[in-house]
Amino acid sequence: MDGNGRWAQARGKPRLFGHQAGGRRVREIVESCPQLGVKYLTVFAFSTENWKRTQAEVTGLMTLFKRYITKEANALRDNGVRVRFIGDRIRLETKLVEMMDNLEKLTEHNDLVHLTIAINYGGRDEVARATKRLAREVKAGRLDPEEVDAETLAKYLDTYVLPDPDLVIRTSGEARISNFLLWQSAYAEYEFVDTLWPDFTKDIFAEILRNYAKRERRFGAVAG
Numbered sequence: 001m002d003g004n005g006r007w008a009q010a011r012g013k014p015r016l017f018g019h020q021a022g023g024r025r026v027r028e029i030v031e032s033c034p035q036l037g038v039k040y041l042t043v044f045a046f047s048t049e050n051w052k053r054t055q056a057e058v059t060g061l062m063t064l065f066k067r068y069i070t071k072e073a074n075a076l077r078d079n080g081v082r083v084r085f086i087g088d089r090i091r092l093e094t095k096l097v098e099m100m101d102n103l104e105k106l107t108e109h110n111d112l113v114h115l116t117i118a119i120n121y122g123g124r125d126e127v128a129r130a131t132k133r134l135a136r137e138v139k140a141g142r143l144d145p146e147e148v149d150a151e152t153l154a155k156y157l158d159t160y161v162l163p164d165p166d167l168v169i170r171t172s173g174e175a176r177i178s179n180f181l182l183w184q185s186a187y188a189e190y191e192f193v194d195t196l197w198p199d200f201t202k203d204i205f206a207e208i209l210r211n212y213a214k215r216e217r218r219f220g221a222v223a224g
């Protein structure tokens with residue numbers, strides 16, 4: 001969800017104003033999912049690298065996350081959305097983590113749309129944490145190193161219950177991955193759009209999905 005800062009800047013407003021506008025977009029996009037046939041949606045809200053931003057921006061974003069949870073919790077529950085969070089919670093404030101846990105619990109029986117929110121998430125960090133837990137299992141004698149393969153490692157990732165993404169969309173004209181779902185995106189299709197996230201409407205989303213549907217995916221095989 002890139003481009004909030006530039007969106008605000010273009011209007012002579014502080015960056016946080018852009019993040020607020022970006023937050024409102026999340027609702028529109030999540031609500032459009034059932035109609036568009038999207039069962040799993042993962043949004044990148046805060047990366048392990050975003051701590052490098054000013055204290056004011058980081059605090060502002062954390063406040064927005066808490067506000068989003070408070071404001072949206074009941075609507076998400078009532079609209080059949082199951083919410084999960086990925087990323088390392090250890091560095092997040094206790095209050096926020098508590099709210100994240102509660103929202104996961106509140107929506108755990110929903111199955112219409114699976115919304116995953118990545119907070120303090122980094123693909124490399126996730127693989128490193130997964131490896132650490134896997135290594136602990138080996139050390140404890142519960143896992144045979146000879147049996148470790150890609151599937152084994154995937155079970156230790158934050159996303160272990162989720163399917164790999166079919167399509168990764170990056171907004172704001174940047175053509176890079178920036179540590180998002182590195183492992184899981186091995187065979188994902190990518191779409192880079194110039195639209196800044198606060199301008200990303202459900203119509204743009206629908207258009208991207210239509211184009212995606214025309215792509216031929218071979219997963220390393222030859223067209224059949």
Ligand code: IPE
Binds near residue numbers: 004006019045047172
């Ligand atoms: C939102 O956009 C991404 C978040 C980390 C919340 P940016 O804050 O990266 O916006 P730009 O790139 O400065 O425009």
Ligand code: MG
Binds near residue numbers: 002003
């Ligand atoms: Mg950015």
